[in-house]
Amino acid sequence: MFANFSSIALTILGALTWGLLLGGISRSVTARIHGRMGPRVTQNFIDLWKLFRKTSSIHHGGMFWMAPMFRITGAICVLIMVPLVVGQNITYNMSFAGDVFLLIYIMFFGCLGMALGAGNSGHPYAVIAVSRGLAQMSSYELSFSIAVVAIAVGLHTFKIEGIVAAQQAGITSWNIFRFPFASAGALLAFLPMQMAYPFGIVLAPQEIPIGPPTEYSSRMLSFMFSGRALFGVAKLILFVSLLFGGASSWLGLFVKTFLLYMYPVVVSSVFPRFRTEQSIRFLWFIPTTLALVDLVRVML
Amino acid sequence: MYCNQPPEKPGNKKELLEKITNMARANSLWVTAYGTGCGSIELRPLGTSRFDMERFGIAMRPTPRQADVLIISGYLATKTLKRVIRVYEQIQDPKYIIALGSCTINGGMYFDSYNTLNVLDKYLPVDVYVMGCMPRPEAIIDGFSLLMQKIKDGRAHGWKHYKENLDYYRENQKKIITDWDLPDYNW
Numbered sequence: 001m002f003a004n005f006s007s008i009a010l011t012i013l014g015a016l017t018w019g020l021l022l023g024g025i026s027r028s029v030t031a032r033i034h035g036r037m038g039p040r041v042t043q044n045f046i047d048l049w050k051l052f053r054k055t056s057s058i059h060h061g062g063m064f065w066m067a068p069m070f071r072i073t074g075a076i077c078v079l080i081m082v083p084l085v086v087g088q089n090i091t092y093n094m095s096f097a098g099d100v101f102l103l104i105y106i107m108f109f110g111c112l113g114m115a116l117g118a119g120n121s122g123h124p125y126a127v128i129a130v131s132r133g134l135a136q137m138s139s140y141e142l143s144f145s146i147a148v149v150a151i152a153v154g155l156h157t158f159k160i161e162g163i164v165a166a167q168q169a170g171i172t173s174w175n176i177f178r179f180p181f182a183s184a185g186a187l188l189a190f191l192p193m194q195m196a197y198p199f200g201i202v203l204a205p206q207e208i209p210i211g212p213p214t215e216y217s218s219r220m221l222s223f224m225f226s227g228r229a230l231f232g233v234a235k236l237i238l239f240v241s242l243l244f245g246g247a248s249s250w251l252g253l254f255v256k257t258f259l260l261y262m263y264p265v266v267v268s269s270v271f272p273r274f275r276t277e278q279s280i281r282f283l284w285f286i287p288t289t290l291a292l293v294d295l296v297r298v299m300l
Numbered sequence: 301m302y303c304n305q306p307p308e309k310p311g312n313k314k315e316l317l318e319k320i321t322n323m324a325r326a327n328s329l330w331v332t333a334y335g336t337g338c339g340s341i342e343l344r345p346l347g348t349s350r351f352d353m354e355r356f357g358i359a360m361r362p363t364p365r366q367a368d369v370l371i372i373s374g375y376l377a378t379k380t381l382k383r384v385i386r387v388y389e390q391i392q393d394p395k396y397i398i399a400l401g402s403c404t405i406n407g408g409m410y411f412d413s414y415n416t417l418n419v420l421d422k423y424l425p426v427d428v429y430v431m432g433c434m435p436r437p438e439a440i441i442d443g444f445s446l447l448m449q450k451i452k453d454g455r456a457h458g459w460k461h462y463k464e465n466l467d468y469y470r471e472n473q474k475k476i477i478t479d480w481d482l483p484d485y486n487w
Contacts, residue, residue, distance in 0.1 A: 027354070035349035043328070043357055050324040050368075055393045058365065209333075209362025217365035217392045 019229025056218035067117020071227035074110020078234035118212035129211030143287035164246035185291030196264035337374025375403035389486035425458030
């Protein structure tokens with residue numbers, strides 16, 4: 001039991017560090033694409049510590065305070081329900097506890113809590129961003145869910161452990177090769193999940209500056225930053241487990257999550273932003289159709 | 301005569317924590333994106349590849365809730381003062397003000413104008429002045445590095461001074477804002 005708890009604690013701490021470091025690297029990469037030097041890769045740690053030590057005197061009701069906790073809780077739940085390294089049972093944490101549908105629900109739960117908190121702040125920009133975010137989320141969740149169902153039906157298991165175990169017979173057994181259309185749909189849905197352009201309509205700095213966290217400051221903002229870093233890593237590990245055969249070693253885990261993280265960063269750097277209706281129309285048609293193709297193929 | 305108090309130990313834990321935090325504060329300055337005067341045109345190039353303020357950890361934030369620094373960019377009109385007070389007081393502590401240009405120091409070319417403030421630090425606590433009309437981006441970066449050094453040394457106390465002497469500042473502010481309808485403090 002103690003080993004299990006310490007493994008979970010180390011997973012959370014490690015994911016937070018890796019998430020913040022990945023954020024720093026992405027800022028540097030984006031800056032280099034712009035032709036700038038950019039900040040140091042540890043900049044996110046510095047920002048987080050500064051925010052944590054700032055005073056806060058802002059109050060907008062109970063939900064406002066609880067929202068970052070919802071997000072962190074959602075991220076931690078996703079994180080500990082996905083096995084990290086295949087074969088090392090200690091890193092499986094709580095992966096026995098639920099299947100992929102529970103994971104999708106918990107991912108939605110974290111974002112929903114955030115939306116309620118941002119709505120409670122009463123700032124018009126936050127409310128606009130929340131309505132955009134929820135509309136977009138229900139669009140990409142559709143294609144992502146269909147892709148997951150296609151994979152699960154094809155492999156005859158909804159357990160994340162089973163999906164990972166089914167991909168251990170070499171690189172060609174990875175789901176990205178066995179279910180190429182569903183994988184393409186899921187990877188297109190990954191862009192709005194990471195709030196990458198052209199789907200960055202939630203934060204949209206030129207229209208609704210910063211969006212949901214407009215009223216958040218100081219320690220609350222530092223919790224939100226931590227939640228975002230944790231959530232980012234949780235989603236990366238989930239996608240690696242679903243599509244890229246899981247990780248057979250720690251090095252494999254870091255390399256795969258790093259490369260997967262760079263995909264929205266690079267796409268984001270070269271694309272302009274969709275309007276809300278363009279984003280939703282795209283997500284309803286292209287990734288959903290791709291995922292459906294594989295679902296139909298598997299069902300037949 | 302003898303001292304019955306134990307000597308204070310230098311470098312105790314709290315001081316060390318504050319020093320580390322000051323290093324973080326100095327290397328992560330978030331600026332409220334609010335231009336009060338003509339000088340804000342010189343702020344834009346700071347984000348470009350030529351000057352790249354992000355390499356010092358300086359970033360623009362669209363909301364005062366998340367900012368640390370307020371830049372008074374050039375002349376401050378009497379009409380703008382009320383908005384600037386609201387923005388400044390909504391920034392969470394610790395917070396700093398950089399004043400750009402001659403206008404904030406002594407009114408500059410608007411020294412005898414009926415609607416421009418002459419000496420900014422009568423109304424708001426200025427941590428760093430950057431002189432010039434207008435200061436170039438290099439000068440603004442120099443101002444930022446001065447502010448960073450002040451924060452690291454623990455000398456950037458403008459926000460404390462403002463709270464301790466709020467009556468003095470309010471009196472001066474109310475001389476300018478005749479239709480005062482702000483609360484006691486804008487949280």
